[in-house]
Amino acid sequence: MTEPTERRQLRPTDVKRLNRTWRRGTQARLALIVESVTQPFNIGSIVRSAAVFGVEHLWLAGNATPLTHPNVQKTALGTERLVPWDHAGTPAEAVAAARKAGFKVIAIELTTDALPLHDAPLGGDICLAVGGEDHGCSPALLAASDAVAYIPQIGRVGSLNVAVATAIALAETRRREWAG
Secondary structure (H helix, E strand, C coil): CCCCCCCCCCCHHHHHHHHHHHHHCCCCCEEEEEECCCCHHHHHHHHHHHHHCCCCEEEEECCCCCCCCHHHHHHHCCHHHHCCEEEEECHHHHHHHHHHCCCEEEEECCCCCCEEHHHCCCCCCEEEEECECCCECCHHHHHHCCEEEECCCCCCCCCCCHHHHHHHHHHHHHHHHHHC
16 A cells, blocks of 8 residues: 655645646637626626636626725735726627627526536637626626526525626636646
């Protein structure tokens, strides 16, 4: 029987090396539209996840709280400086900006035609779109999107926090690319 190796947390240099390895295996571009998410802590969490998964641009739409809000920055822990962003105006204008930049737009929402996230068309350059805390993606955002996906849930709760749902969708998009 072999002796188990000692398990330890990676040092910062090891983490940087590991992240470089994953970046080299990443070709697809990833972007994000955030519509009418008003809670600064949700925006800060979304931005932090966006930075982790290499989102190249974030478009805010509707009345989304800007990344300059102090409580966004408190939650984002400085990552807001790593994700280029702007307020695109309406959801349709945000989708148009994403398409002009070469992205296919996939809304994350529960709709009659939504595909489970694991079956969604997440290949290539993808811009995920998420909606506000209370009402999700607006009809305008859904109509402008190329497809809609939902996160399968088996519990007795009908929805996830928008920041958590965004992180899951970003992770699945990258996982799909890395699984090849």
